[in-house]
Amino acid sequence: MECIMLLTALALKNGFETSKYGQLIGWFNREYIASKRLDPRFGKILRNAFQNRTKGDYDAFIDFSRNEVDLMLTDMADFINEIKKLLPQ
Numbered sequence: 001m002e003c004i005m006l007l008t009a010l011a012l013k014n015g016f017e018t019s020k021y022g023q024l025i026g027w028f029n030r031e032y033i034a035s036k037r038l039d040p041r042f043g044k045i046l047r048n049a050f051q052n053r054t055k056g057d058y059d060a061f062i063d064f065s066r067n068e069v070d071l072m073l074t075d076m077a078d079f080i081n082e083i084k085k086l087l088p089q
Contacts, residue, residue: 003076006083025050042082045075
């Protein structure tokens with residue numbers, strides 16, 4: 001959830017408002033990934049996190065290995081730290 005809150009804060013800082021996750025992610029990809037303001041890796045991290053969240057919410061049975069979870073945690077920590085750099089303290 002911290003990821004979405006920080007992404008929403010970044011969007012608001014830039015004058016963009018939405019209540020839809022898909023629109024927020026699209027805005028982020030246009031403004032920060034496609035424009036090369038951030039490494040494309042962060043767009044992939046966000047996309048994978050959203051896909052995994054959707055699977056967890058809607059698939060009948062979902063199972064992530066310990067290694068997959070560890071990688072997701074590491075990636076999301078990197079993403080959060082990068083977004084925090086873009087926000088005023």
